[in-house]
C-alpha cells in the first residue's frame with residue numbers, strides 16, 4: 077500500500093471532512109430551521125398554508141425532476157400518483173369509523189402499492205413506445221384517473237369530493253400546550269408532520285441521484301449506448317427511476333390531502349396540477365433537484381399573493397376602469413413573469429446559479 | 438485437440454440494404470491469443486466487432502462465445518459475460534470527469550449499479566481502483582478533468598482505461614491508437630503486449646500500424662469486402678499473394 081495518499085484519496089477525505097460543513101449543507105439546515113420556527117414568528121394561516129404547500133410541492137417537483145432532469149423521461153402521470161396518494165388517505169379515513177394512526181400508515185402502504193404497480197405497467201410501455209408516445213400515454217392515463225374520480229361517485233363522491241377528519245393530535249379540534257405564546261393545535265401538528273416527511277423524502281431524492289444508481293442514470297442521459305456497452309441494462313434503471321419517483325409523488329399526495337382534509341377530482345387529479353409541476357421544474361431548473369424548492373416557492377407565492385398585491389395597487393385608482401380590469405388578470409402577469417424567468421434563466425434559477433459559479437456536475 | 442474457441446462466428450452475415458458488409462464469415466479465435474483483423478477501409482472490421490459485441494444483430498449466422506451461442510443476447514448481457522469493447526470513434530461520457538468515466542465502468546463490473554441508498558463516493562475502493570487504472574494509461578494527472586476537455590489522444594487512453602476496468606475475458610480493440618500522438622503509442626502497445634503475455638485474456642485487434650500488428654499478433658485475419666481472404670500467422674500473411682493484391686488494389690489501410 078502506498079504511504080502518501082493519492083490525489084483521489086485526498087480529495088475524498090477533504091470531501092468527507094467538509095460534507096457537514098459545506099455552505100450548501102448549512103443553507104439546508106437554515107431552511108429547515110426557518111420552516112420549523114415560522115409558525116411561531118408569523119402566526120397567520122395563509123402564511124402557514126403557503127409554507128406547507130411549498131414543502132409538499134418541492135418534493136413532488138423534485139421527484140418529477142428525478143425523471144425529467146436526470147433520465148429524460150417525460151411522465152405526465154406524475155400528478156396522477158399525487159392524486160392516488162391523496163385519495164388513498166381521504167377514502168380510508170372517510171370510510172373508517174374511528175380513524176387512527178394505523179389508517180394513515182395503511183393509506184401510505186396502499187398508495188405505494190398502487191403507484192408502484194401502475195408505474196411498473198407504465199414502464200413496460202416505455203420499453204415499447206417512443207418518448208413522445210410515452211408522454212401522450214401517461215397524459216391519457218392521468219386524464220382517465222381524473223374521469224374515474226369524477227364518475228365513480230359511489231366511492232369518491234364525484235365532483236363534490238370527500239372531506240374527512242384526521243385522527244389524534246392531527247385532528248383540527250385538538251389543542252395542546254402553549255409554547256412561546258403559540259398554542260399547539262392539530263394544524264400545527266400536521267404542519268410539522270409535513271416538514272419532517274418533506275425533509276426525509278427530499279433527502280431520499282438527493283441520496284437517490286447521488287447513489288451509484290443515480291450515477292448510472294446520469295451516464296444514460298450522457299451516452300446511452302456507451303452505458304449499455306459497460307453492461308448496464310438501461311431499461312431496468314429507467315424502471316427504477318419511474319417507480320421511485322411515482323412512489324414519492326404518491327406519498328406527497330397523502331401529505332397534501334392531510335393538510336387540506338378534503339379532496340376532489342380537480343384539486344388532486346386535474347391536469348392543471350401537472351402543468352404547475354412542469355412550470356415549477358422549469359423555473360427552478362431541470363436536473364438540479366434543489367430547483368424544485370425555488371420553483372415551488374415562486375409559483376405558490378405568486379399564486380397566493382400576486383392577486384392581492386395587484387388589488388392593493390389598483391385600489392389607488394378606484395375610478396379607472398382599465399386598471400381595475402388589468403388587476404383582475406393576475407394570471408396574465410404570472411404568464412409574463414414566467415416568460416421572463418424562462419428568458420433570463422433558461423436553465424432555471426438553480427441551473428443558472430450553478431453555471432455562474434462554474435460548478436462541476 | 439483444439440480448445441473451444443473464445444470467439445467463433447459461423448456463416449456470419451449482415452446486410453445493410455443491398456450491401457453485404459459482412460459476408461458468411463467464419464472466424465475462430467483461440468482463447469488467450471491475440472488475433473488482428475486487417476483490411477482496407479470499409480472491409481467490415483468495425484461491423485464485425487459490432488456483431489460480436491451485440492450492437493448489430495446479424496442477418497444470418499451465429500456468434501459463439503466460449504462455445505455458447507450469444508447471437509440473440511443484447512449488448513449489456515454480452516458485456517457482463519466478459520466481452521469488452523473499445524470504439525473506433527471515441528465513445529466516453531464527455532461531461533463527467535475522467536475518474537468518473539472509469540469509476541462507472543468499475544461500478545458495472547462490481548454490479549452495484551442498483552444501489553440507490555448509499556452515496557456513490559462511499560465506495561472508496563472503486564475510486565482508488567479507477568485511479569490505478571488511469572495510472573496504467575498515464576492519465577492519472579487528469580483524473581479530475583472533464584472528459585470532453587481531454588485531447589483526442591487522451592480520450593483514446595481513457596477509452597482503454599474504461600475497457601480495462603471492465604476486466605473482460607475478450608477485448609475487442611478497434612484502432613486503439615488511431616489519432617494518438619506518437620509518444621503515447623508505445624504506452625498503449627505495452628499495455629496490449631502485457632495483456633497478451635499474461636495469457637489470461639483473448640484479444641481481437643483492429644489496427645493499421647503494420648509493424649505493430651506483425652510483432653503483437655499470434656494470428657492475423659485479412660478482411661476484404663466482408664470476407665476473410667486469409668487467416669494465418671503474421672509470417673504467412675505477409676507472404677500471401679491474395680493479401681498483397683488486396684492491399685495494392687484496395688487502399689493501404691489495414
Ligand SMILES: Nc1ncnc2c1ncn2[C@@H]1O[C@H](COP(=O)(O)OP(=O)(O)OP(=O)(O)O)[C@@H](O)[C@H]1O
Pocket residue numbers: 453458476477478479480481482483484485525690691
Ligand atoms: N449502420 C450501418 N448502416 C449502413 N451501412 C453500414 C452501417 N455500418 C457499416 N456500414 C457499411 O458497412 C461497410 C463496412 O463498414 P465498417 O465500418 O465495418 O468498415 P471498417 O472495416 O471498420 O472500415 P474503417 O477501416 O474505415 O474503420 C461500409 O461500407 C459501411 O458503409
Ligand SMILES: [Mg+2]
Pocket residue numbers: 482483484525
Ligand atoms: Mg472501422
